[in-house]
Amino acid sequence: MRKFFVYLFAFLMIFFLLPALLTNRGEVSASVKEENTSKEDNLEQENTNTEEYDYKQYGIIKLLHKSTNETEEVPLDTYLCNVVSAEMPADYEKEALKAQAIVARTYTIYKIQNKKHENADICDDSSCCQAWVSKETRLSRWDEDKRESNWKKIEECVNETKGKIITYEGKPINAFFHANSGGKTEIPVNVWGGTGYPYLQVVETAGEEGYDQYESEVSLTKEELIDKLETKYSDISIDFNNQDDIKILEYTNSGRVKTVKFGNHNLSGVEARTLLGLRSTNFEISRDGDNIKFAVKGYGHGVGMSQTGADSLAKEGKNCFDIINHFYIGVQITDVNSL
Numbered sequence: 001m002r003k004f005f006v007y008l009f010a011f012l013m014i015f016f017l018l019p020a021l022l023t024n025r026g027e028v029s030a031s032v033k034e035e036n037t038s039k040e041d042n043l044e045q046e047n048t049n050t051e052e053y054d055y056k057q058y059g060i061i062k063l064l065h066k067s068t069n070e071t072e073e074v075p076l077d078t079y080l081c082n083v084v085s086a087e088m089p090a091d092y093e094k095e096a097l098k099a100q101a102i103v104a105r106t107y108t109i110y111k112i113q114n115k116k117h118e119n120a121d122i123c124d125d126s127s128c129c130q131a132w133v134s135k136e137t138r139l140s141r142w143d144e145d146k147r148e149s150n151w152k153k154i155e156e157c158v159n160e161t162k163g164k165i166i167t168y169e170g171k172p173i174n175a176f177f178h179a180n181s182g183g184k185t186e187i188p189v190n191v192w193g194g195t196g197y198p199y200l201q202v203v204e205t206a207g208e209e210g211y212d213q214y215e216s217e218v219s220l221t222k223e224e225l226i227d228k229l230e231t232k233y234s235d236i237s238i239d240f241n242n243q244d245d246i247k248i249l250e251y252t253n254s255g256r257v258k259t260v261k262f263g264n265h266n267l268s269g270v271e272a273r274t275l276l277g278l279r280s281t282n283f284e285i286s287r288d289g290d291n292i293k294f295a296v297k298g299y300g301h302g303v304g305m306s307q308t309g310a311d312s313l314a315k316e317g318k319n320c321f322d323i324i325n326h327f328y329i330g331v332q333i334t335d336v337n338s339l
């Protein structure tokens, strides 16, 4: 009988106490790890709290819905969940989505301070301000089994970066972003002209070639090319037998097309991109039989943060702050209430 109790005791030790001790060890090593984390990691820790943040004057934003011309008042971070879910695929790395949340918050604050619309802070049109999609529409576009987890992930990314914005010399930056840089970002002067964005430089990012947006092709017949160019240049005339009549004349520092010759007209790369429906100004021209072929790298204007680049950096283990500092030069990540 006594032997039985000895066995029972040993049994209890192995099955209950030992796992409990091991679990405790796990916790101990986690707290040791916490103590050893770098300054950046500590910043990361601070941001994981989901407590309410007092946005003060930025708490509620006036959002204009372009299609109905109605203005809605929404809490800033609620609005940002709709924006982030509209701007970046939910299956991207969490640190990339967090970078997107900080970028979107910065852009929103910038718009509040530099108003474009009379009775609203910002609108829901991506070609004017920033993309926005209602939660209902967003959920309906995801597979049913992903809806809850995707939305939760977006909310976490907004919550974990609460209050954080990107500033340069104490002011919110104009946080441009695009889908894929094709390996190198562009400076604004080559896209829209004008200067005054020292934080937007040409930066290289590895890993963008792994995404669908990296390469595309447009092949046009001679007639199609003329038709498209005629929409702006009614007197366009190209000698297709002369190889030099269609030619890239100049590149920007980032390797994008600055000037391209089409017969009797020289166009900027940006103009050619728009008229010919190319994904970016980073293109090469070749002959494909009777057709003119445009081999394009990247997707978007190329200025600021590349979203696929952000995802690629996150996959390498970079956090949202590293990602932001990679694409925006000399910036600070600050609290919106310190403005």
Ligand SMILES: [Zn+2]
Pocket (backbone or CB within 6 Å): 116, 117, 122, 123, 124, 125, 128, 129, 130
């Ligand atoms: Zn707008």
